[in-house]
Amino acid sequence: MASSSAPKASGEEGITNTTVAFLGPFHSYSHQATKIVFPDAKWQLQPTVTIKEVFDRVQSGACPYGVVPFENSTHGTVTFTLDNLADRAGEYADIVVCDEAYLDVHHFLLGKRLPPSYSSSSSPPPQPPQQNVQNQNQNQNAVPPTDLSHIRRIYSHPQAFGQTAAFLRRYLPAGVETIEVSSTSRGAELAAADGDGTGGANASAAIASEWAGRACKLDVLARCIEDRDDNTTRFFVLRRRGGREGRREGGGEGEEGGDVEDVGEGDGDEEGEGDDVYGGQQYKSLVSFTVPHRRAGALADVLDCFRGRALNLTSINSLPSLDAPFQYLFFVEFEGSRFDDPEGRVGGVFEDLERVAQRWRWLGSWRNRRGRR
Numbered sequence: 001m002a003s004s005s006a007p008k009a010s011g012e013e014g015i016t017n018t019t020v021a022f023l024g025p026f027h028s029y030s031h032q033a034t035k036i037v038f039p040d041a042k043w044q045l046q047p048t049v050t051i052k053e054v055f056d057r058v059q060s061g062a063c064p065y066g067v068v069p070f071e072n073s074t075h076g077t078v079t080f081t082l083d084n085l086a087d088r089a090g091e092y093a094d095i096v097v098c099d100e101a102y103l104d105v106h107h108f109l110l111g112k113r114l115p116p117s118y119s120s121s122s123s124p125p126p127q128p129p130q131q132n133v134q135n136q137n138q139n140q141n142a143v144p145p146t147d148l149s150h151i152r153r154i155y156s157h158p159q160a161f162g163q164t165a166a167f168l169r170r171y172l173p174a175g176v177e178t179i180e181v182s183s184t185s186r187g188a189e190l191a192a193a194d195g196d197g198t199g200g201a202n203a204s205a206a207i208a209s210e211w212a213g214r215a216c217k218l219d220v221l222a223r224c225i226e227d228r229d230d231n232t233t234r235f236f237v238l239r240r241r242g243g244r245e246g247r248r249e250g251g252g253e254g255e256e257g258g259d260v261e262d263v264g265e266g267d268g269d270e271e272g273e274g275d276d277v278y279g280g281q282q283y284k285s286l287v288s289f290t291v292p293h294r295r296a297g298a299l300a301d302v303l304d305c306f307r308g309r310a311l312n313l314t315s316i317n318s319l320p321s322l323d324a325p326f327q328y329l330f331f332v333e334f335e336g337s338r339f340d341d342p343e344g345r346v347g348g349v350f351e352d353l354e355r356v357a358q359r360w361r362w363l364g365s366w367r368n369r370r371g372r373r
């Protein structure tokens with residue numbers, strides 16, 4: 001299920017508040033990811049209704065940690081998380097990313113099986129011609145369903161709909177309503193509550209994990225329906241800057257005296273370790289910035305700062321800055337840590353950003369849990 005080794009959350013010594021916020025309800029993928037990072041029984045995992053609420057609880061100190069989905073290998077960035085990291089209303093000044101986790105995501109179509117008395121036909125529903133199937137399901141494990149003709153609506157999180165688009169296009173009868181809800185496990189709850197228990201001809205289904213299906217006592221209508229069998233979601237662990245319980249593991253104080261070093265245990269068993277001389281590849285960092293909108297080459301100038309310091313970029317995103325229409329806030333993730341920076345490359349790029357960007361912000365440094373692929 002999980003594709004990363006179980007990292008131990010750092011900064012645990014002396015911690016008294018042992019709560020961790022995640023997007024619930026229980027049995028969501030966020031819950032699974034949270035259990036990877038915080039496996040010990042001492043952690044009390046607190047489900048929230050929205051991703052924003054995870055940010056709120058970490059910022060307010062109600063929870064020392066929060067876990068949020070950041071990006072999916074098939075469907076891309078989780079915009080709800082990026083929106084909050086953008087922090088355009090200035091609500092999350094103290095939030096930083098301190099770790100990451102990868103989860104292999106296998107979606108199930110869950111509902112009530114159609115009893116034989118209702119079944120109009122035992123053959124599979126008609127399929128569109130092959131050439132009309134774009135983004136064709138590459139997942140060899142996907143088992144075509146037998147009869148889904150009773151399904152009228154499907155609940156799920158927008159990301160899960162995006163990750164199963166080819167399957168839905170191919171196997172779902174026309175006219176089925178897709179209803180976006182706050183999480184996949186919430187979708188499973190709603191499908192279970194909708195059903196009359198008989199699997200009648202006006203049934204609801206959900207796209208969620210097998211775990212959520214079991215918890216909600218739903219039948220498996222189709223398994224592993226993700227469009228790609230390498231479907232993976234990367235999660236960020238959030239914490240508040242300056243937590244007294246923080247611990248540094250090498251590296252200087254930086255200008256944020258009191259910041260915590262949250263980059264894992266350094267036990268040397270992570271993938272990708274040991275093959276980068278200066279160690280920057282073992283870590284990642286995230287910054288956001290804006291550039292002077294009207295100056296030609298302004299974005300290229302900022303990116304050039306990273307090239308100049310030989311810092312490899314691992315992701316880039318943008319959102320409307322809301323400063324003015326069609327101006328953007330950029331996010332760049334790169335290999336390197338502000339806390340383990342023996343050659344001063346990361347510190348150096350921060351000085352460069354100070355000169356070149358309009359405004360910028362460091363959003364965290366953490367241990368790379370996957371290494372280069």
Ligand SMILES: O=C(O)C(=O)C[C@]1(C(=O)O)C=C[C@@H](O)C=C1
Nearest residue numbers: 028029030069157159183184233
């Ligand atoms: O809905 C869930 O179960 C979540 O945890 C959210 C989420 C996401 O936002 O990407 C997490 C993993 C999957 O990619 C699908 C949904």
